Amino acid sequence: MLWTEANAMLAFLQVVIAGLVTGSLYGLLALGIVLIYRTTGVLNFAYGAIGALCAGFLYILITGPQLNFWLALLVTLLFALVVGIVLERGFARPVLHAPVFTKAIATLALALVLETLAQAIWPQLASPQHFFTPFEGKALNLHGLYISAIDIVILVVTALLMLGLNLFLTRTRQGIAMRAMADNIPASRLMGAPVGRIFMVVWALGALVATISAVLLASRQELISVQFMDPVLLLAFVGAVLGGLDSLPGALLGGILIGLADNILGYVLAGHTLGPLNISDPGIRETLIFGGFVLVLLLRPQGLWGRALLRRV
């Protein structure tokens, strides 16, 4: 009796941990999305593609010239910063003055271009490839509870990034300038903030976060392909909006909530059927997650931790 109860509890805990890990991945992406959104006003739908491009670069470095994983990772992170800056100059600048909707569609177009670019340069990534990491096969066993090495890495990295970003935004001049911009670009320009340079930092930072998320995801799935970030991106957006689009912690928490919901629902529905309907179908899970999301928004239209909107006359 006790054995099966303990088993059930273990299994549930396992699911919760998996949910926290998945949630952290969504949350990290959501962090980057909200960062770029709050400072530049652009909803960056190319975010996943940016991460995928850089993660692909890492894969090539490991499989091509057979670089050591950690060295390749370092080079990739630098590459990410460069990609961010290049995109800021080549993409964000030209569309800066377009209406908001146009900018959003432009990021979608950018995503298509980036994906095609990745596929053209590295055609082997058109289909899923095995992603080699030093974390493979290593796991921690706590009285029957398995936590794989990569899961621990994900949780630790997420926490560190969250802290790091927070420090950056509250303690450094760049960060504070970024937060000022989030509220009012013309005003901060008048105060002497180097808006152009800040945009560059934002995009570089954003690309960095996207790359870290992508590498972590690829490591966990042990698979990589050109479009492997696509399914994750929409959920990351949902997490960001759920958290309220107003704060970084909110975004992270929103992502974690989505991750938890995803995993717990998957566990609960597994193998069950409702009449002829196979409710363990991922479609049902998606429906429930998005349905729940819409309901929460109806009850709290500004997101869970967002500020209510004011109207000025």
Add this chain to the structure above:
Amino acid sequence: MNESQKTPLLEIRGLTVRFGGLLAINELDLHIAEGEIFALVGPNGAGKTTVLNCINALIKPAAGSIQFAGQELLKQPAYKRAALGIGRTFQQLQLFTSMSVLDNLLTAQHAHLRSGLLMGLLPFGPGKREDARARERARETLALLGLAQYADRPAGSLPFGAQKLIGVARALVLRPRLVLLDEPAAGVPPQEVDELAASLRNWRAELGTTLLLIEHNMHIVQAVADRVCVLDYGSKLAEGEPKAVLSNPAVLEAYLGREASKQVAQAAIEVSQGVSHAES
């Protein structure tokens, strides 16, 4: 003008507005007779625009009543108040910038037109007929204000002065009984202020409109207002004829602060005694 009107056109009683913990308007009473030009003045943040916003339903007061022509306004949702005969201009203009000037005035008549989805689909019929009449009314109003040449230009592309006048035209096109003017003299160069004063008196005379204006420019207040009410921190400080109210020491103090108003009072005495004061 109806001087024999016993019930005031606009009657505000006990109006109280709170923003969070801040008491913006404190038990305000105001009566405005039909055909009057009434000015609401006071230092920045005194709550003047808030009063207008309550009449317009952009803000919901915590307590009090606003009666317009005998009807309790606060029971009506915002979009119904235009039909009752209240027009308004805004401090920030708030024009429909992508529309032509003429369309701005057509849209302003929304409350008096009736065509809906089905009538709108047809190129003929009652919808198009009432639109044609509305277009005429719009052109007449533009002509009245000297704006006829702007009729087809996009409202957002015009110089500031013209845009201000369009805001007024928009408020007047339905020939409302009461027009709320939010700082009509703001941004108007000093040499044109007299013109503006004349226009305001003109509209009152020709159209019989009652005007409630918020103003900072004392010159124009003195020139046009029949009565003035001074607000300070949401409460009525003084009310009456412009000359009397504006030389009231309490009013001066509210605007200028105690020390400065003492200086002003002192300067006024010295000037009247023939001593000239040289100030840097």
Add this chain to the structure above:
Amino acid sequence: MASEQTREGELAALDSAGSETQRKTHVNLGQRLYAWRAGLAMLAGLFILGLIPTIYDQIFGFSSGFQLHNLSMIGILIIAALAQNILTGYAAQPSLGNAAFFGVSAYLLTWLTTDLNQPYWVGILLAVLASALLGVIVGGPALRVSGTYLAIATLGLVTIAGALLNLWDTTAGRQDYQLNNLPAFLGDDHALYYFVFIIVVILIFLVYHLLHARVGRAWIAIRDNETAAEAFGINLASYKLQAFVVSAVLTGLAGALYATWAQTASSSMSSLDQTIAFLAMIVVGGLGSITGSVLGAIFVGFIPILLGQLPSPLAVGSFQIQVSILNTGIYGLLLLLALIFFPTGLSSLIGRGGNLLRRVGKRGGTQ
């Protein structure tokens, strides 16, 4: 009350006085042409549209890819673009949920005609009515949410609809939902073309008048300035809801027509990709413009067709490029370039052309 009577009298006097502001103007050929340009353009357009099937066959024979069949699809896209533009370009509701109406309506039509054996026309009618109802169901709660939140929430609805439609397919054991029981004439490319384009022309006509009537002005007012709109008597909630319903009805019609065109309904009709297509159309063509909707639909509809015509593999110097991979990339690049160079949409080009005519007309009249 006496004052009310004088006011009534005033308004009446103004109405009957006629327009004193109209002056006699010199009418010359240029100005006459300008005034009639709308009518002429329409007639010319209709004439060309009517001739296209014949022209097509002359030029392209029956070469695959440039079939008349594809033009009909563009007509359907025009309807969907109009719908999205009304909701997002005019009434300024960033709702991305139209793809859900698109897919659901297609499935409804297919279900009614194939499984319930109803006549096609009944199916279309019911699908459109159902879309109207869905528009109310979605639009009502949508009033509470705004901006980015509304955008992502409606994206969520598209995902839900897509997932449920897919689930229906899986449960019924099929890949896509085949549409049978079509009236025979709709199987013919020419007939389908005329069918679709007559609907398109009628809809453009109706929508044009709607957007220039009281309802359309209310929508534009809401877009430009909600505060002022309310102050002038516009019931924000009611008009936003009307925009949702009109948009849903048009998109539902487009979805039913699409199922007719493809003779299947697939759950990919309610997907992120479809949403992107809808948005790209109005953004490239021009928000808040009927011409923009048409141009955008042509852009989004034609580019994939043109790209499909490129030889694959393409030889550039000594490189051999698999063009099929590049298709989405080139499409994305063209889209990006269009947005960078025409941030307000391709319809701004037409604006310039119209100005040219105006100047020609004026020059003649000032002598």
